[in-house]
Amino acid sequence: MELHIVIEGKKDLAGQLYRQLRDAIHTGRLAAGEQMPPSRLLSEQLGVSRKTVSEAYSRLSLDKLLVGQVGIGTFVRSMPAPKPREQTAGDLAGAAVVSRWAGIETPLRHPAPEGQSRYEFIGGNASKTPFPATEWRRCINRALQLENATRGRYALTEGLPGLRTAVAGFAGFTRGVRCSEQDVVITNGAQQALDLISRVLLEPGAVVAVEEPGYPPARELFASQGAEIVSIPVDDQGMVVDAIPAGCRLIYTTPAHQFPLGLAMSQQRRQALLARALAIGAIIVEDDYDCAFRYEGRPADCLQSMDTHGLVAYVGTFSKVMLPEVRVGYLVAPPAILEAVLKAKYLTDCHNATLIQNALALFIKEGHLQRHVRRCHAIYATRREKLLHRFTTDLAPWLDPVPFTAGFHMAALFREPVDIDLLRRLARRLDVGLYATDPFYHGPPPKSGLFFGFGAIDTIDIDTALDRVRDVLIQVS
Template sequence: MELHVVIHGRKDLGEQLYTQLREAIESGRLAAGTRLPPSRLLAEQLGISRRTVSDTYALLTYDGLLIGKVGSGTFVNARGARALPRPSAPALASAAAIARWQNIVVPFLHPQLAGALRCEFIGGAISKNLFHQDDWRSCTQHALRQMARERGFYSQPEGLTALRDAIARYIAFARGVNCQADDLVVCSGAQQALDMIARVLIEPGCTVAMEDPGYTPARLLFVALGARVVGVPVDADGIQVERIPADARLIYVTPSHQFPLGMPMSLARREALLEAAHAQGALIIEDDYDCEFRYEGRPTDSLQSMDTRGVVAYVGTFSKTLLPELRIGYAVLPPAIRPAVIKAKQLTDWHTSTLPQWTLARFIAEGHLLKHIRRCHAVYASRRERILQRFAGDLATWFEIVPSTAGFHLAVLCKVPLNIALLVELAHKVEVGLYPLAPFFHDSPPRDGLMIGYGAIETLDIDPALDRVRDILEQIT
């Protein structure tokens, strides 16, 4: 890679080179420790004499900006970069659009390592020590060998055939989803799947219906694309279908494990939802975000497996089963929208990185995914049981549990008036991360309570953490 230096004409060559290198070093563009090209190579690149480059290097070394290391080369010396004035923001014609995006309050930003609390009841996070790195590493080596055989072309936007086939087999086995590899599109997480589907369906001013309370990032995405989002109340059976607006063209639901309350949608409500969507020409997005973990009762059908009219797009992710950083999700799309979504995927990022795609395809094919889910299931079931016992025991004075059979978070609602904001603040001071339910409500009156995630907290930390929560509750009530 060539060093960016521009030489004009044939005069003052050394001065031009010296000025540009000094400015690059002092501004921080050339960071401390950066190795400069050998004088011969830089001279060839710039079309000037090697002596001019050598003299410039010597002068910068004398000034303390460069340092020569015998046998290694010439490096930028360690010294503070000079802060350069930043250009002022111009008055752009798109200022209103920029402000609309800038003012979006994005939820669910997970804490970085330095800011994480000892006991985190955050939702959507997992315990990394449950993930077998050796199995993944072996599959990554296979993926690198596969990529080495490929020519230097971009991959297909819908994802590698090997991965789509593996996912199709897996979700048919685990969730009864009725699909083939050709029905799938691989995405960079479930959020991109939602974005692509929404892009091809939503026009400014159109109506989108979603559960209320519901998954806030989905609502914000639909709003950002110009939709009028209507929150539809939920009850013990799921979304209240009769209250879905008649002009809704997109309906977003989480039927297997309602987010954030946790109850599954009843069979009768599922049938009513499918009928309503067909009658008004709407498409349903079924977000099956943590369907792999079920602890009680009989399995329930996915909406997609019940769909005989092509009105359901099924969205899943491996962020909850493997690693959040992996960023691989997928969408099983009905024929009416699949070609358009593939075009949207190609225009967005062309295709998801193929290295993790090859790796995951191998990981699934060799049975590692199912073994990993079984390991996690045993751990999560133990954590869930302990949390249920505590909220049915000494914490029952303040909270009641919303019945839930799946996933790795629970919702608890306040039985008595509580200052949830104060509880969260005081818990944070004793290294316990708690998260309120109220931000997930939009049109419906918010209910006070907590979302209790048990994917990230270690099993032995649950009782000490809940002891601290109980002590705080006793102080503030």
């Protein structure tokens, strides 16, 4: 890899080289500790004498910008951080658009590892302990071998056939989704699936119905397309269908494990939602993010399996059943929007990384995923029981758990008003990470509560963490 230097003419060659290297160091293009090319190599690349390069290096060394190490090479010295460029967004012709995007909130961004507590109830994090790293490594290695046959080529936008077939089988087996590989689009997480749907269906002024409370990144994503967002309240049966306005183009819902409250949409409400969507010509986005884990009651049909008119876009992800780092989601698209979705994906990122696709296809096909889900189910069921036991015993005076039958998070509402900010600060001092339900409401919440994810916290730590929460609640009550 050649160092980018431009030499013009035949005069002051050492000076030209000196000034460009000096500027590259001052601006940070040549980072501290980076090794410079040997003088012989750089002279050949630039078509100048070695003496010219040596002279420029000597001047930079005298300026204390370079340092030589005998027998090793020449390196860039540590420098103060480069000054930021003077230009601001206000100088741009597109300043208004930049400002609008800069003002968009990015809720639920996970804190950096150094900002997390010893006992974390953060949501969305799957348990790392039971992940079959050895089996996954083998699948990755075999995927590398498969890559040899197609290396250097672009792949199908919709995803590799092997993975799409595996996903169709997995979704059908675990959730009753009715689809073939032709209906499946592999995406970079569930968020890209939502983005693709919004790109092909929304425009400024389009009406989108979302649950209240609900998943903030979905709301912000739809709003970024210029859509008018209508908050639809959630009761103990799920989304209140009668509140969905006529003219609504898109309906976003989490029926199996409502985010964040955790309750499940009743069968009657599901049927009413499908009927409402048919009446107004809306597409329903069914976000089935963590419903591979179900603990009690009979399985309920997913909306997609009940849909007979091609109205439901089913969105799934492997971030919850495996690890977020995998960054693979999928969309089972209804026929009416499938071709448009594929074109939108092609224009935005062409296709997902084929290495991970091949590895995941093997991981599913060989049964590793199903075995992993069963292991995690047993772990999450134990953690769930621990939490519910505490909410019905010593934490009962303060917190009322919302019933839930799936997933690995739950919500508990306060029986009496509590200063949540103070509670969270005091808990953080005791190394417990707590999260309020209030930020999931677009408007004022009818009742405040706490959101308890139990994927990131070890089973043996739950009682210790909740003991500390109880002690803080006694202090702030």
